[in-house]
Amino acid sequence: MAYWTNLLAEIRMMILGIVVEDYRFESDRYARAGYACVCQEWQSVFEQSNFRRIIVDQERIGDFEKIMGNEATRYRQGYLEHLVLCIKLDEYDCTACQSKEDDETIRNNNNVFFNSPWDLLFILSKWVGFVGTRREKGLTLELGVYSPSDCKHTFRDFHLEENHPYQEFNDMKSYVDAYKQRIDRLDLGTLNDPYHGWVNGHQESPSLGSKQRFMGTLTVNDNLPQLSIYSYTFPNVEIVTGLLIRRQFYWKIKAKFLDKLLRETFTCLRWFNHEQFHFEKDYERLLLHGIPSTLRELDIFENFNKVLHPAQFKQLTNLEQYTKRANPSLGKALSKSSRLLTMLSAAFIVDAVDFFASFKPTNNPNSNVFPGENLQYLALTSQLLHPRKADRHINGVLIAAGRAAAFMPKLRGMEIWNGGGGHACVFRYRNYDGKTYISWECTWGPKFKLDPDVIDCWANVPRQGQYPHGNFTVTVNKKLLRHRDTKTYGSIVPLLKQRSWMQHFISDFQMLSRKIRTQHLRHRHNIE
Structure with missing residues (x-):
């Protein structure tokens, strides 16, 4: 440290800035958190990056409030740019993976789904005023729902990881090579599983029940306050200016729930990016009446493929496969x-x-x-x-x-x-x-x-x-x-x-990785 303190302050800041810029979470994991513990000088630099993007599930919402919301830690709110609420549903086994959820499971999932955003939004509603230059841009809130079992059964190639780990943009630069290495470590025997629709690395047509479980729709139970613009009101959250729902979360969120959030909660929303594999009919009302007056950027991307939505496509020739017709009323x-x-x-x-x-x-x-x-x-x-x-x-x-x-x-x-x-x-x-x-x-x-x-x-x-x-x-x-x-x-x-604002950068890489996975698996299977 004696040599370090002999350097000019400007040079020290340049060195720390390079460390921040070159950081990769996949290789260093929690090293950047350790850097912030070295001294106050380092803390002021690295905390701005450490708290720029945070991922929480329903079990960590209380911890999030402790590290961001009390008197001693409130200054960190000015660092936060992107907050991800990744709601984790219960796991399921092979006795249930080929069928739609039963009524009790649906009620439990909806309870978790309703309570989690409510708890987080109540905390964020207390974030008033603007602290620092970053806060003036507002906060991006990302919503996602999944079960750790989703990638273990019929649709095991749809998710890259079991728990959707934290990723930095720099991690994407080596994402393709890392994905190939992960495929090389796979036991191809797990992709020769007729019960789950896999034959030598190729996926056959999945059952309707497995798709219904994988792409469940979340709403609220009848015994909870009804999501009506007339009766129940969510807390007003002024700090959220961007709402993001990415394609990797296949569980659908009811359009009625989103309409409620856009109307009552996110009163300062400037942009909304919604990526999904299927949009329900109620989405027309959201587009017609639910767009808030503050919104300036709207990006909607409906992903699709022949595995999840074969009934919506018309197969013509080998060169012209799967054409989808949009809903005219939505346009x-x-x-x-x-x-x-x-x-x-x-x-x-x-x-x-x-x-x-x-x-x-x-x-x-x-x-x-x-x-x-x-x-x-x-x-x-x-x-x-x-x-x-x-x-x-x-x-x-x-x-x-x-x-x-x-x-x-x-x-x-x-x-x-x-x-x-x-x-x-x-x-x-x-x-x-x-x-x-x-x-x-x-x-x-x-x-x-x-x-x-x-x-x-x-x-x-x-x-x-x-x-x-x-x-x-x-x-x-x-x-x-x-x-x-x-x-x-x-x-x-x-x-x-206009690609840069049509989809999140991780979604872009996932689309590329799916293509690489198919080619790489076929090549490896042919060799073996």
Whole structure:
């Protein structure tokens, strides 16, 4: 320490900053917590990182209040940026894994699900005022529900770890290699388990009961206070400005419960990112009436695959597998409720053709039917962007999008995209630094013709700002991917300009890891 204290204070801070920046939880685990115990100088540096992101389950909510909420530790609230409530349900064995939960299990799960967020929200409701620069940005709250048994039975490849461990962004850099090493340590015998639908590393069609248990829906019991906007009120939590629900938590949270939170609890919410494998019909009400007036960014991503949702897909050919049709009413509801949003991304849950329904070439455009005057960035999917769809249908939705863009004076970027087995494409509009362009990129080459009316429509979109009359360029039929490299919709996501805010970075890596797992398992099985 004598040598350390001889260094200039600025140099000491630079060294500690490098340690923080290069830290990896997967390799060092709790080393950074130890650094904070060395001295007061180190504590002030490392605690800011140690308490930046915290994960708690229902059993640790009380401990969370002790380390963040009393007089001596309240200053740490200013460090916290991301709080994860990871609700852990009871485990189950093979006698129950192939069937839906019984009534008693459902009641127990709903009790745990209701009480856990209530306890945490009550604590956060006492966090008033803003302390430090970080707190001014507010707090991101992430919700997730799982059972440790979920990854041990039929769907053992859907979860990377049993207890969803803490991960830093730097951990993701070596995530792929670590995942391969974990697969190498697997006993392939565990993936030759016909009872759970596994044959030599390949998963067969799972039973309906196993899917119902794996993707249960959580609400509240009848004997608990009803989740009604008229009767029961959750505590007001001003500190939460971001709400995140990631794809790795397959248990669904009732739309009615989320509607309650958005209406009454998160009164200062600025953004909401919801990733899920299936959205219920009640989600339409949430999109139509539940978006709070403070919300500026909304990102909804409906994940899907042939294992969990075979009934929702239509198998056509080897190169065109599993096409999903969105609910038209959801698209229209979201179009009506986007009045105050500046950023909107909706993948597969809605279709661009429904979102822009009022602006079809046969309709008279009217700004009153599309409240998009604040939108700066928009990303939507459309089933029509497909090599087997007629050119007139594709051009029709692109013209409708261009007519709607005329009523978006602040629009900087729009992407309409689609992807699946053997196909992927994206229509892109960008307006920045005096340069405006549209582009069409796909996997099927020059088969599609971009109609001149589409080009004229987008060329005439009003442009405000510093460069209202900048250059306008058109790029058509640029090669996006080879069709054989497009296995799922996840293949195109890394190529989207608005990818960084469409999904959480861990979700991106999980989509990549699932592809790697399949290829690596098949390769290893062939060798053995």
